[in-house]
Amino acid sequence: MAKILVTGGAGFIGSNLVDKLISEGHELVVLDNLSSGRKDYVNNKAKLYKIDIRSAKIAKIFKREQFDFVYHLAAQIDVRVSVANPQLDNDINVVGALNILENCRLQKVKKIIFSSTGGAIYGEAEEIPTTEYAPTYPLSPYGINKLTFEKYLNYYYQVYGLNYTILRFANVYGPRQFKGGEAGVIAIFIDNAVKGLESKMFGDGQQTRDFVCVPDVVEALSAAKEIDCRGEMNISTGQESSLLDIISGIEAALGEKIKVKEEPAKAGEQRRSCLSHQRAKDVLNWEPKIDLKTGIKLTIDWAKNNKRK
Numbered sequence: 108m109a110k111i112l113v114t115g116g117a118g119f120i121g122s123n124l125v126d127k128l129i130s131e132g133h134e135l136v137v138l139d140n141l142s143s144g145r146k147d148y149v150n151n152k153a154k155l156y157k158i159d160i161r162s163a164k165i166a167k168i169f170k171r172e173q174f175d176f177v178y179h180l181a182a183q184i185d186v187r188v189s190v191a192n193p194q195l196d197n198d199i200n201v202v203g204a205l206n207i208l209e210n211c212r213l214q215k216v217k218k219i220i221f222s223s224t225g226g227a228i229y230g231e232a233e234e235i236p237t238t239e240y241a242p243t244y245p246l247s248p249y250g251i252n253k254l255t256f257e258k259y260l261n262y263y264y265q266v267y268g269l270n271y272t273i274l275r276f277a278n279v280y281g282p283r284q285f286k287g288g289e290a291g292v293i294a295i296f297i298d299n300a301v302k303g304l305e306s307k308m309f310g311d312g313q314q315t316r317d318f319v320c321v322p323d324v325v326e327a328l329s330a331a332k333e334i335d336c337r338g339e340m341n342i343s344t345g346q347e348s349s350l351l352d353i354i355s356g357i358e359a360a361l362g363e364k365i366k367v368k369e370e371p372a373k374a375g376e377q378r379r380s381c382l383s384h385q386r387a388k389d390v391l392n393w394e395p396k397i398d399l400k401t402g403i404k405l406t407i408d409w410a411k412n413n414k415r416k
């Protein structure tokens with residue numbers, strides 16, 4: 108049994124991860140300021156500290172708790188917020204993350220696992236599915252700041268020997284996803300559909316993404332603590348799905364048409380995103396198990412039981 112910290116453990120991916128790690132028999136602590144996370148998502152067997160990752164008080168928690176592993180998921184995740192306010196994004200996603208990293212170093216944490224982004228780090232890639240060898244030219248401050256922290260992780264490993272693994276998620280979806288955020292399109296469309304509301308489709312609907320379902324992501328995160336391998340790994344399906352595919356998938360699962368309003372395309376929106384997970388297969392022995400049809404059904408079932416205002 109290990110003692111594990113999950114920052115952002117009240118959020119969409121973090122709370123699913125906490126459930127999984129508790130089911131494996133580990134002792135869990137969550138740090139979250141509840142800015143988008145929810146207290147009721149935090150497993151009642153985990154200890155929750157409501158605190159900002161930028162706070163100096165984090166040092167006392169690290170000293171007291173003595174973690175074996177740290178999962179760093181707390182983040183400003185909205186790409187558009189990062190465009191409107193790059194300094195805020197930097198403050199949370201670099202300065203706040205460094206506060207966590209520095210405490211990992213001081214308290215000799217065995218390993219830190221970082222949730223980075225494959226969807227926002229490569230920019231408009233020439234190679235599809237994109238591998239980790241592709242050049243990184245992020246199209247947003249969010250992507251730049253995630254990449255910056257990746258470099259800090261490597262630096263701390265080289266200089267201080269602090270072990271790490273980076274998982275670059277594609278567009279994650281599934282139960283407990285908030286409306287909005289980096290990859291919220293499935294959450295938004297399903298949430299609106301089950302309430303009978305209209306969703307907005309920006310552009311022609313042919314833009315593509317690689318949608319990976321949260322239980323698969325959580326499996327990859329769990330496996331990451333067991334390996335002794337640095338570097339970054341895409342966590343993705345390798346399948347390209349357009350927004351039109353998503354709409355027809357939701358309609359097929361619901362057995363009815365959903366309300367969609369076409370709007371002009373958003374300037375600067377990435378056209379295609381699809382990531383290879385070959386490295387995760389080789390190194391983590393991980394492959395996604397949930398196909399889009401099954402994942403959409405899972406998300407609809409959850410949304411029907413969790414209608415939000």
Ligand SMILES: NC(=O)c1ccc[n+]([C@@H]2O[C@H](COP(=O)([O-])OP(=O)(O)OC[C@H]3O[C@@H](n4cnc5c(N)ncnc54)[C@H](O)[C@@H]3O)[C@@H](O)[C@H]2O)c1
Nearest residue numbers: 115117118119120140142143144159160181182276279290
């Ligand atoms: N959802 C995706 O498709 C996706 C894709 C790539 C990477 N990621 C990364 O995965 C991680 C989890 O994302 P998510 O989708 O679960 O988002 P989320 O918003 O549900 O989770 C983020 C959590 O961090 C907390 N938080 C935010 N700022 C904080 C701060 N300053 N101090 C303490 N807590 C803070 C929030 O309250 C929330 O609980 C993030 O690092 C995100 O960048 C997500």
